[in-house]
Amino acid sequence: MTITVGSTNFAKVEAIKSIFENSEVKSLPVPSNVSDQPFTDEETLEGASNRARHAMELGETELGIGLEGGVVEMSSGLYLCNWGALVDRFGFLTVAGGARIRLPEEVAYELRNGKELGPVMDAFAKKRDVRKLEGAIGVFTGDLVNRKEMFAHIVKLLAGQYQFYKNNHSS
Template sequence: MKRIAIGTTNPAKIMAVKSVFSSEQYALVPTDVPSDVSAQPLSDRETRQGAMNRAKHALTKENADIGIGLEGGVMEIDGELWLCNWGALVDRDGTVITAGGARIPLPLEVAGEIRSGRELGDVMAQYTGKRNIRRHEGAIGVFTNGYVDRSGMFCHIVQLLAGQYEFFCQNR
């Protein structure tokens, strides 16, 4: 049975990995690791790097066969801030696979708070009056009226990672 180290203890992200990788074939090990990027990543590049760092740290820390990192951030397009999300899968052979996910624009009042230096999770707690948004529906869940939640969004990214990895392994 292969061991997959998941570079987080966030329930929404863990659920996304569990929905794609069967516990019958894989031992899934959530682990707390750093992203080595800003607490609030502010670009696709930084968010992607955070996902890769989490995957690599998880792989090493748990001596796993595969490491998976998932990172949420924001990025700017034409003066607007948009949610962005990235995932990375690494293995012991040095394979690194990445995938990006859904993007939606943030409301101006939320974007303004982030531009002033606050983290999205903290802004969302104030905006909604709910705690731990990042561990449940996420900003994506709030701003899509529940049609897409954080776990579902990351599930799509994990599917992209798994599919690429399977393709890569079959065509080595």
């Protein structure tokens, strides 16, 4: 099977490779067509779906996968959210969401004031490229769950749904 990931982000690409071990996986930088910092589940899911479609079209592979991280405001605070989408060349699309954790108020404050999570996390953690490595989830869970693992869970949900679809809709 051939798959195009709609991102060159290391954590996202490695998450897909870890689940689709026997597939050829390539990555392309494609637009999400949403804000740099998605602020709702709907916007984050839209970004993942757009990335999957663009990856499918530009990569000319059997599957396109898009993964997108965002945040969601709830009455109890601002939470991380993450979504994935998988599309095949025949138009089948499936989606899945993943883990959520509440962000510390000092991080949430920066996001509510227009900053993007990646640079905020670099400053907060006093590290570089947090978004490409452990991610905010890795920082705030003491690396018990890192960004690759978080996205790998979503990719498992996508792969499982796709397999179910193929097994029940083949001619």
